[in-house]
Amino acid sequence: MRFRDIVFAVFLVLLAASFTAIRSGFFPVAASIVSGYSMYPSLKxxxxxxAVSTSLAGFSRGDVVIYCYSWANCIIHRVIEVGEGVVVTKGDYNPAPDPPIPISLVRYRVVASIPLQIWLPALLIIVTAIFIPVHDIKRILEPLNLEALLFILIVAVYVVYTAVYVVRIPPYRTVIAVPVIQLVKYSVSRDYRVVTLTYSTENLSILGVSSCVVTAPGLGELPCDYSIVDGNSIMxxxxxxVYEKLFEQGVNMFYLNITARLDKGVLKGYYPINYTYRMPTVSIIGHTLIVSNPLPFSLKDVEVNITEVNETFIGLKHIVNASTTYIVVTIGPLENYTLSLCRPYSYAYVSxxxxxxxxxxxxxxxVEGCFQQGAG
Structure with a gap:
């Protein structure tokens, strides 16, 4: 066997090994030819x-990797997400990501690419220089000559690839408008009666609400009323x-369980709603006592104690008379209790x-009396 034949055989073995390594995963390096437009324009x-084996180089988000479902089905796509035991990939030209795959399927990471217009002519030149006896024209023209057949095959492959892939215009890229809905914020009205859920929506709108339930520990499930505002908010x-029961338990939160109908599906939301109670306030403006209840439930057993004091001076005598008024009231939710303190006493203590x-x-x-009297 001639040396050239040995070199030719070794060349074919290495070439076949490099292309089958993708499917077997046994080799540290491998090569493959792109056959579609899913990675256009990064890969044509x-x-x-x-590619280099992931057992040697590893991979991360943004890398282009190769994985195979079978010997006949291998994918060259970019990694967009790496989770626990799974990988999500996507072709740069594809409208949507691929289904998640086990991380064990990813065997190679692409480290370089050579355009068809470069590697195929280079291969043609190398093969021609090594295996084609250009100095012996008669031998090339001999029937069933292996070198001549190989030369013709490479030229034919080059012409076909150039005609099919290089000259061909890439297909129109399909862009899928992905519907997105996300809760941006929620707000509790000042009277606590209304909770407004505000969403950020893209390529969809809220059509209605199928169910609304308020839940909390020790409260059970209570149905709630609702309305849609501007297609992106739910009141x-x-x-x-609800608030009084939770206040008695020392709880300042509950959950809203919402099922909303969308024009492109259904939204199921389970949202914790936190709020802060405002304490009642007491003040005297002029001669009016004002007790404000900002709570969404009644403030019960509010005790108002007024001790009126009258002072009288008769000569050297200082006479002090006092009387007490005791009132117990219940102040409704979000209401004020007022009481006039304008009476003819010297002053009064109010609690x-x-x-x-x-x-x-x-x-x-x-508080001073309205008609303060003194010794004359």
Whole structure:
């Protein structure tokens, strides 16, 4: 066997090994030819890609990798997400990602690519220089000559690839408008009665609400009313009694379970709603006592104690008379209780006592009488 034949045989073995390595995964390096437009324009049909085994080089998000479902079905796509045990890839020219695959299927990472217009002519020149006896024209023309057949085959492949892939215009890229909906914020109205859910929507709109339920520990499930605002917000009316029950438990949150109908599907949301209670306030403006209840439930057993003091001077005598008025009231949710303190006394001490949570709150003030009298 001639040396040239040995070199030719070794060349064919290495060439076959490099292209079958993609499917077997046994070799540290491999080569493959791109056959479609899924990675256009990064990789074009006919490009030669060189890859290194992931067991040596590894891979991460953004790398172009090669994986095979079978010996006849191998994919060259870019990694867009790496999870626990799975990988999501996508062709640069494809409108949507591929289904997740086991990470064990990814065997090679692409490290270089050579355009068809470069590697195929180069291969033609090398093969011609090594194997074609250009100095012996008669031998090339001999029937069934292996070198001549190889030369003709390479030329034919080059012409076909050039005609099919290089000259061909890439297909129109399909762009899928992916519908997206995401909760941007929620707000609780000042009177606590309405919770507004505001969404960010793309390529879809909210058509209606199928169900609305308020839930919380120890509360069970309570249906709630709702309405749609501008196609991207849902207003929910919180059922009466919810806040008082949660306040008694020392809880300042509940959950909204919403099922909304979309023009492109269904939204199921389970949202924790946090809020902050405002404490009742007590003040005296002029001679009017004002107790404000900002809570969404009644403030019960509010005790108002007024001690009126009258001072009289008769000669050297200082006479002090005092009387006490005691009132217990219930102030409705989001309401004010007012009481006029304009009476003919010298001054008065006013105390307001109520329970907020588990603590007793006491407010005390002194107010002058409307018609203060003194010794003449």
């Amino acid at each position: 049909p006919g490009d030669l890609v060189l 929910v009316w919180v059922p009466l009694g 307001v006592t109520y329970t907020y949570g588990s603590e007793r709150q006491v407010w005390v003030a002194k």
